[in-house]
Amino acid sequence: MVGIRFFVLKEDTLMKHGKMSILVGTSLLLSSLALSGCGSSGKTIGTLKIGAFDALNNAEKGFVEGLKENGFEDGKNITIKSDNANGDGATNTAMAQSLASSCDLVLGISTTSATALKGAVDGIGGSIPVLFTAATDPVGSGLIASMDKPGGNVTGTSDLGPIEAEINLLKKFSNIDTVGFLYTSSESNSVVQLKIAQPLVEAAGWTFVTKPITAATEITSAVSSLSSDVDVLLIPTDNTIAENMANVKAGNEARTGHPLIVAGCDSGMIGGSVVAMGVDYYKLGIQTGVMAAKILNGTKPADIPAEYNTDAVLKINKTWATSLNITIPEAVLNTAGAEII
Amino acid sequence: MSFELLNFFFSPLSNGLIFVLLALGVFIAFRVLDIADLSVEGLFPFLTVLTCYLIRLGWNPLLALLLCFVLGAVSGALNAALSLYLKIPPLLSGIIMMSVDLSFALVFIYYNGGSPTLLGNYPTLFNWLSTLFRLAGLSTFWAVILSKLIVVGAIVALIMVFLYFFFGTELGLAIRASGKNKQMARANGISVKAMTMIGLALSSALVALAASLYAQANLGGTAQDGQGMIVIGLSIIFLGEAILPHHTFKTHLLAIFGGSFIYWYIIQLLIKLMDYIPGGSNYLTLWKAILLTLVLAVPYLILQIKKQRAHKKEEESDAPMPESL
Numbered sequence: 001m002v003g004i005r006f007f008v009l010k011e012d013t014l015m016k017h018g019k020m021s022i023l024v025g026t027s028l029l030l031s032s033l034a035l036s037g038c039g040s041s042g043k044t045i046g047t048l049k050i051g052a053f054d055a056l057n058n059a060e061k062g063f064v065e066g067l068k069e070n071g072f073e074d075g076k077n078i079t080i081k082s083d084n085a086n087g088d089g090a091t092n093t094a095m096a097q098s099l100a101s102s103c104d105l106v107l108g109i110s111t112t113s114a115t116a117l118k119g120a121v122d123g124i125g126g127s128i129p130v131l132f133t134a135a136t137d138p139v140g141s142g143l144i145a146s147m148d149k150p151g152g153n154v155t156g157t158s159d160l161g162p163i164e165a166e167i168n169l170l171k172k173f174s175n176i177d178t179v180g181f182l183y184t185s186s187e188s189n190s191v192v193q194l195k196i197a198q199p200l201v202e203a204a205g206w207t208f209v210t211k212p213i214t215a216a217t218e219i220t221s222a223v224s225s226l227s228s229d230v231d232v233l234l235i236p237t238d239n240t241i242a243e244n245m246a247n248v249k250a251g252n253e254a255r256t257g258h259p260l261i262v263a264g265c266d267s268g269m270i271g272g273s274v275v276a277m278g279v280d281y282y283k284l285g286i287q288t289g290v291m292a293a294k295i296l297n298g299t300k301p302a303d304i305p306a307e308y309n310t311d312a313v314l315k316i317n318k319t320w321a322t323s324l325n326i327t328i329p330e331a332v333l334n335t336a337g338a339e340i341i
Numbered sequence: 342m343s344f345e346l347l348n349f350f351f352s353p354l355s356n357g358l359i360f361v362l363l364a365l366g367v368f369i370a371f372r373v374l375d376i377a378d379l380s381v382e383g384l385f386p387f388l389t390v391l392t393c394y395l396i397r398l399g400w401n402p403l404l405a406l407l408l409c410f411v412l413g414a415v416s417g418a419l420n421a422a423l424s425l426y427l428k429i430p431p432l433l434s435g436i437i438m439m440s441v442d443l444s445f446a447l448v449f450i451y452y453n454g455g456s457p458t459l460l461g462n463y464p465t466l467f468n469w470l471s472t473l474f475r476l477a478g479l480s481t482f483w484a485v486i487l488s489k490l491i492v493v494g495a496i497v498a499l500i501m502v503f504l505y506f507f508f509g510t511e512l513g514l515a516i517r518a519s520g521k522n523k524q525m526a527r528a529n530g531i532s533v534k535a536m537t538m539i540g541l542a543l544s545s546a547l548v549a550l551a552a553s554l555y556a557q558a559n560l561g562g563t564a565q566d567g568q569g570m571i572v573i574g575l576s577i578i579f580l581g582e583a584i585l586p587h588h589t590f591k592t593h594l595l596a597i598f599g600g601s602f603i604y605w606y607i608i609q610l611l612i613k614l615m616d617y618i619p620g621g622s623n624y625l626t627l628w629k630a631i632l633l634t635l636v637l638a639v640p641y642l643i644l645q646i647k648k649q650r651a652h653k654k655e656e657e658s659d660a661p662m663p664e665s666l
Binding site: 142 | 344345347348349352356386443446447450451453458459460461462480481482484485486558559560561563564565566567568569570573605608609612613615616622623625626
């Protein structure tokens with residue numbers, strides 16, 4: 001072991017100096033610039049979303065609209081800061097900390113952003129209201145104590161898909177034996193819905209098959225490799241799949257038998273699915289905006305029950321069904337409020 | 342000072358302290374052993390989720406931290422074993438371990454009812470100290486931030502002193518030698534395999550500590566926590582090396598320590614600046630890339646200019662010198 005000293009010796013030379021002062025100076029100058037700009041009217045509202053997909057963007061737009069309908073407009077009597085973490089966990093946390101310290105009310109769009117905001121507000125011992133939207137299981141994730149009595153400083157809207165309604169709709173089809181469930185295993189919102197769907201499907205007397213994916217690149221092969229027994233492919237409100245519905249379509253086209261695809265929808269999903277039933281994120285955002293307006297008018301968040309999406313949308317893509325040789329029963333087409341494309 | 346300003350200066354401090362540990366872990370794998378260890382991105386969320394899960398079960402936070410440390414070491418050793426004994430290229434073995442660790446994170450999320458684990462009012466490592474501070478009359482903000490800085494600071498100090506002395510022992514030097522020059526190390530009777538294994542175990546154990554502290558400081562863990570962690574670790578190392586002197590092992594450790602704070606102040610500054618550009622946060626990654634490039638390139642450019650000047654001076658002073666003979 002004597003020879004090892006040799007490797008260390010060449011590192012023992014002198015240090016450099018002097019660059020730190022430039023850096024510290026610049027950052028101090030910039031930071032004073034950054035902080036001096038605050039001088040807005042009214043209360044500041046911060047929104048944070050984990051990434052920019054249709055569902056979350058729509059929820060954000062709805063939130064702004066909901067506030068506006070109740071007399072709070074960005075730039076007039078309130079200031080809205082909207083942050084986007086671009087899918088990066090550490091940025092999400094840092095943005096949450098920044099918003100928690102500089103806003104009077106914060107909104108977390110998606111479970112990840114809402115939990116980060118709650119953590120950041122608790123972390124600095126603050127008590128500003130935290131709203132959430134597009135969080136599937138707010139009770140299970142510990143955001144609130146219960147939907148009716150949220151308690152604390154948190155309330156909001158859940159985007160839990162109307163799974164029971166979806167399965168009731170499926171009962172109107174005559175030829176179903178096996179139901180497949182396609183979801184992203186790393187998305188907790190999808191796992192929650194899996195746990196709800198499984199007993200319901202099994203109670204209906206159908207076989208339940210799960211098809212978990214870990215990344216968007218696996219969607220096409222996951223759909224095309226589904227067993228031919230699968231008659232229906234159920235897709236929950238899942239961010240990864242929602243973003244890549246085109247891949248579901250491609251996968252479905254690449255196989256011989258085509259299952260009926262039912263998705264917890266929003267506007268982007270109709271492209272790949274035959275039946276889309278689910279949450280309208282824009283309306284969900286408006287619901288949340290109304291809550292925010294109540295809080296700004298003086299109601300305590302603890303007294304505002306958390307809500308689910310009040311009106312689910314049903315969209316049926318008849319053209320796409322015909323090209324896949326899927327017949328949709330009249331009973332389904334006649335469902336009240338169904339939008340047929 | 343306003344709340345906003347206080348947070349502007351203090352939240353990068355506590356983030357920075359925690360990420361010193363992550364960067365030291367990445368440093369041992371990347372600089373000392375010369376292995377690009379990608380398992381960090383899976384190990385990190387696994388242990389943030391596990392920490393919260395255990396604390397929610399009623400575990401002592403310190404015990405959860407220690408278990409994470411051990412699990413991190415096991416993960417690192419397994420990663421090394423995959424590449425050393427099964428001849429899987431290190432880059433690939435890192436990816437395999439990342440997938441394994443990430444799967445564990447998903448398993449615990451599944452056990453938690455499919456939800457990410459949020460700590461809320463559960464006790465963390467910082468609770469006893471922040472309660473003490475509050476009893477002493479400090480406001481919640483100061484009690485929480487000071488308890489974080491003190492507890493994490495103590496752990497970081499302990500680890501850095503340990504690393505400094507450890508890499509000066511025969512074992513530590515043997516690990517460094519294995520990373521620098523395998524043939525030479527082998528010729529000197531060092532078991533390169535064993536050294537790589539110990540080194541990677543230590544590296545992953547440090548990442549594990551960072552993950553557990555990150556979860557406790559930010560009161561939650563999700564499967565997304567690992568995204569971008571290697572980039573952050575490497576950025577911190579390069580920032581430290583570009584700006585601070587790092588010619589001995591001791592100063593190299595200190596450069597990483599400083600680099601972590603510089604990184605987090607840059608991020609904090611960018612996030613604040615984005616408030617004044619509508620939709621600015623959509624391009625945060627671009628701004629981050631630009632600012633990091635500037636910070637990394639400017640010191641080099643200054644050095645080049647200085648060198649040129651020195652060169653010119655030399656030429657000038659050379660010119661009047663008469664040739665002898």
